[in-house]
Amino acid sequence: MSTQTKLVIGGVVVGFLTMFIIPWWVSALIILGVLGAPVVGYMMLDPSQRKRVRAQGRKRLGS
Structure with missing residues (x-):
């Protein structure tokens, strides 16, 4: 279990x-x-920062 x-x-x-x-x-x-804090933090990011966060998540999936 992870x-x-x-x-x-x-x-x-x-x-x-x-x-x-x-x-x-x-x-x-x-x-x-607890559930809302990460959502609010994500929504406060600029569009370019959100794009970087999504790309980082995709990069981890392949490793």
């Missing part, structure tokens, strides 16, 4: 645990923040 898969599984477990410990709406806000 490191990224382990991190994703751990994040899901922590997300479910927070739903039982704190109110559901607080955990929903936390989950939305």
Whole structure:
């Protein structure tokens, strides 16, 4: 199992645990923040920077 898969599984477990410990709406806000932060960061990039990020992702797929 890859490191990224382990991190994703751990994040899901922590997300479910927070739903039982704190109110559901607080955990929903936390989950939305975690998912939204990379999206907002990507949208703040210039078009040329986004193109470079996409090319970097494609380069990693072949290695």
